[in-house]
Amino acid sequence: MIRKTVANAQEALEGIEDDMTLMLGGFGLCGIPENAIAELVRRNVTGLTCISNNAGVDDFGLGLLLQKRQIRKMISSYVGENDEFERQMLSGELEVELTPQGTLAEKCRAAQAGIPAFFTPAGFGTEVAEGKETREFEGKMYVMEKAYQADFAFVKAWKGDEAGNLIFRGTARNFNPCMCGAAQITVAEVEELVPAGALPPNEIHVPGIFVRRIFQGVNYEKRIEQRTVRSK
Amino acid sequence: MIRKTVANAQEALEGIEDDMTLMLGGFGLCGIPENAIAELVRRNVTGLTCISNNAGVDDFGLGLLLQKRQIRKMISSYVGENDEFERQMLSGELEVELTPQGTLAEKCRAAQAGIPAFFTPAGFGTEVAEGKETREFEGKMYVMEKAYQADFAFVKAWKGDEAGNLIFRGTARNFNPCMCGAAQITVAEVEELVPAGALPPNEIHVPGIFVRRIFQGVNYEKRIEQRTVRSK
Amino acid sequence: MLDKQGIAKRIAREVKDGFYVNLGIGIPTLVANYVREDIEVEFQSENGVLGMGPFPFEGEEDPDIINAGKQTITTLPGASFFDSATSFAMIRGQHVDLTILGAMEVSDNGDIANWKIPGKMVKGMGGAMDLVASADNIIVAMMHTNKAGESKLLESCTLPLTGVQCVRKIVTNLAVLEVTEKGFLLLERAPGVSVEEIRSATKGRLVVPEEVPEMPV
């Protein structure tokens, strides 16, 4: 078994530098790598390009990096719910590349899987397809999209083992699995780190080969963005 | 919940016709849809094109269809271990299209995922790339491969529920997940069919949306091709 | 004339037995409340869940179980969770039978614009571009006119497109329309709304059959 454990976020982010391209899992604030984000803030790396479906809210998630102007460019599908983001974007401080959500997921998965490019119908005939190759297959039009290239991927799982195997919980899974192994170095933080052999091999969502470093995170806040309930 | 259960293999294969293209899960004899194959033999449909990593052995798996000359064309990555296959292939009765194993898996996955074509390095500079578009990305050469088109996909899982959700066991998983939803109609047979809600939503390998019909199989033989042991 | 609930109620009639359905935010979300109870339907949310149930009871919210609108949800028996790549495999691979979403503009050839207003803050397309480019069956839920009283049913969209020639049906506060080669085919009038009112609120080509029934309620 190849051991992937590191002590904490600090050790897990070794090698991170200004101007790198990062992938960050999560959908809204659900399943985001809270500890890695906190460590990025602490290290104050800047000029970052972040590939992440969303950009957090003003005071949580990637919003924490935006506050400190650590992000140069966001690659996302949806960036609402964030005033500071809006301010930086409209003032031109922040570059934003909007990508259809399924294309974003598949560009990560392609990077993971050694597929340099693929065709998708999403965005054909729109701004998103501008400057990209388009092609007809079986009478329908498609856009060619390329795999992302990133330096680090930060993902968050529910349980993980020493070998880097991961299990997610509920919709906190989202973009995390497709980002594993899609960057040069994949760092997984987990709510519970267990010894190798403690996770049934049949129930593992992401095999450890896609993960370079794993650590047990601390103080998960797991904030809810839209608390919606019905009455009893 | 959308109910996918049918009574048995006979009902599950309704609509099958001569000259159709089928996908069949399994690696060697591991994880093959034994009941569907038996029903294909019983119905004696002919002229079939079968997309399957292997072609079974003489008296089991797809070998049973070969014996009755029901297969016109095999699309596989490896077809050894089968004398009748060899005879039919060398005599020209059987057409064979050999495809790299990873490309075969990805062509199924592409069909499932609405990706009409993708690029892979496998087979570049070989016979496999003949007549196909090749292209350079980041200094490396790739071959463009297209999604398969098939009428039926027959897969075998360990457990399944009424909603068509599937869980596989060990390496019997192999090609089965990528074939689900990759054909017009996906038929899953399972060793154990349980009510909806009995499988934890977090542990499902293939969501029911990719499966059209599901039934509990009978009399699984699960033959071992290479029984290899060590002494105590 | 219909209110938002009325639009949702009318669209619910388009949801058939055995349909997997993806609901956009806004009016589409309300559709779930009006689907007949004697048919089998499953709701997919693109953040990675199939088989969504109602909102949780207070105190039972789970931060790990949300929908694409980031709302806390529950799941029903037969539900499953999956990653984003698999979720869009369902969408792109046309395994989702019906997509219901809002729009800023729809053109009479089925183009849709719903993600960007130049000069304004742009929030992004989320999963909308994947949904409209992939689905065979797309229903738009929207008001017939914008806040300035201008038609949202146009000859061609003025806003940046989300997808081309993809909308099949539109349900507004005034009417139910189908996109045909000849333009918007008027299928039904909302209760108390005249053909003339619809005609004057529609800027794209409108095809009016001899009989335009009032929609059933």
Next chain:
Amino acid sequence: MLDKQGIAKRIAREVKDGFYVNLGIGIPTLVANYVREDIEVEFQSENGVLGMGPFPFEGEEDPDIINAGKQTITTLPGASFFDSATSFAMIRGQHVDLTILGAMEVSDNGDIANWKIPGKMVKGMGGAMDLVASADNIIVAMMHTNKAGESKLLESCTLPLTGVQCVRKIVTNLAVLEVTEKGFLLLERAPGVSVEEIRSATKGRLVVPEEVPEMPV
């Protein structure tokens, strides 16, 4: 001169700490027996398992747990099972660090042929084309000559190719060679084998340094 076990033993020295390794059938399979026990290595099999262990004890064979050679196997703590698409994502995505496989022919620019002999029954390439096209680190394990005594190390392959310019290292019964721009660089001689013997058994360009050590045993 080395026998098959000897070739496997020599190749095992190329397996480094932290390597994920894919072993082809034949001699490569034997490599697992000789890997140092003080390093962390995991074996991947392309049919969908990572963390393979030894063969099962008699009576403990499980038809659902096999390797790509269709042999019954066991798994070690930390193992995982996955589908074929994910398995080749590992391979194509270069997450597997080392691929060891057999060959019929290798050319001095690193081309490899190991799947087809025209006119004979062709069994197929299995996962070999994906493996050789993807891996950065490919070691070929084979006899230096074929049964007719002809060299398998050629200027260019005569058989249909499996992959182009991909082989990095070759370990035969006679020698260890590296593929360089100038041809096969002779790195080590097998015990008791002279440079002349290797030269006469090699048809491709052979670069012989002044010192060619005998390989350590």
